[in-house]
Amino acid sequence: MARTRATLGVDLHLEPAGPHLRRGLTDALREAVRSARLTPGTRLPSSRSLAADLGIARNTVADAYADLVAEGWLTARQGSGTRVADRTVVPPATAAPPRPERRGPAYDLRPxxxxxxxxxxxxxxxxxxxxxxxxxxxxxxxxxxRGRVELRTALAGYLSRARGVRADPERVVVCAGFAHGLKLLTAVLRARGSHTVAVESYGLDEHWRLLRAAGQTTAALPFDERGTDTGGLTDEGAVLLTPGHQFPMGVPLHRDRRSGVVDWARRTGGLVLEDDYDGEFRYDRQPVGALQGLDPDHVVYLGTASKSLAPGLRLGWMVLPPGLVGEVTAAKGETDTSGVLDQLTLAEFLACGAYDRHVRAARTRYRRRRDALVAALAARAPAIRVTGIAAGLHAVLRLPPGTQGAVLRAAAYQGLALEALTPRFRHADAATEHFDALVVGYGTPPDHAWSGALDALCAALPSGENGSGIPFPG
Known part of the structure; x- marks a missing residue:
């Protein structure tokens, strides 16, 4: 029985041209090697396989191989087949010169x-x-x-137990991270006729840009020591909140405001979008339960594996009100699913208890880093006020007035990547007081580099007093 193409060796795309088949094949192979499409060491198909693939005589392929071996383009050894010879490959004249390698920061403390x-x-x-x-x-x-039922079931059990979410597998939708979930929700809001989403005065600029790109106006809510003030909500289609640990300021939403925003949603039919981005990491107080537990019919709970495991998994989830499941599923599309193997793995990871063990170990490790950060600042930069440290993977460092630019320049000199609070994390329309501050993440550096990162940070910060000689108020 004749062998088909599917049973022959490696695939090799060639287009012999010209009236002379042997010459055309030789030229095509030579050009493939010269242009680096076939790299040194690449094993070529046997003459029998290539002849069958091209529909030509085996001797024609053997002769072309022999010509190129003689010219030094190929090598042929008994038992190892025909391969592309080792030689210096000259890039095409039109290729751009290689750019010099850019070195990243020595320490990355961005949140x-x-x-x-x-x-x-x-x-x-x-x-x-x-x-x-x-x-x-x-x-x-x-x-x-909506995602694999195994993962939706495991998530419903975990979120109910650990975060106080009132979850049912039928109302869980798996997505490729928070941004993907937010895009799906904005598509539903747009279809419902919504044009405005209320947001917090402090937050992540990527989320605001995503909302605006989806045709939504972002209205900034006031902020104070009790968190975001939701009392001014009117006819917005939705409000996006981080109630458990306000990002980046770090305060939990006050209980009166939690109940107030739920009352607003019930009264107006608006949606509360709850971003529980770091719900697993609480250190000095009991975990703040999910806002969704107060009213699962009006609050959308969004979570991800980005902080607890790794953002590269691209795994997130939404727990939706019953009336929203069909609309979000339709917006997601029949084939818009996250990777099945990672979904199944996370389901097993949750079910076997490995996720809980990993989170507890990570919580202990991050708390040690946070404690070392607070101690180092107290000893070496007492002018700095540290806030938002009861939970999460970052802290806000309030700087003496007028020093933010100098600190960022000093940090760059120390090989340290830092983020300032303004402008990235402060909404352009926020009516809150402007002040100099850094948002310092302590999740990224590995354990062995943490002390070096702290040294670099303290070296970049003002110590003792501000420029006027007056101690910075705490």
């Missing part, structure tokens, strides 16, 4: 990323093997756009 080096690789791999072994074949298809 938003956990310690990626602590990702539980061994546990995750074991969970992946168990999940893939147990998965039915149909799980590898397009499936339910």
């Amino acid at each position: 938003g990323t956990p310690d990626l080096g602590s990702f539980p690789r061994a546990e995750w791999l074991r969970a992946a093997r168990r999940a893939l072994t147990a998965a039915p074949s149909e799980a590898l298809g397009y499936g339910d756009p």
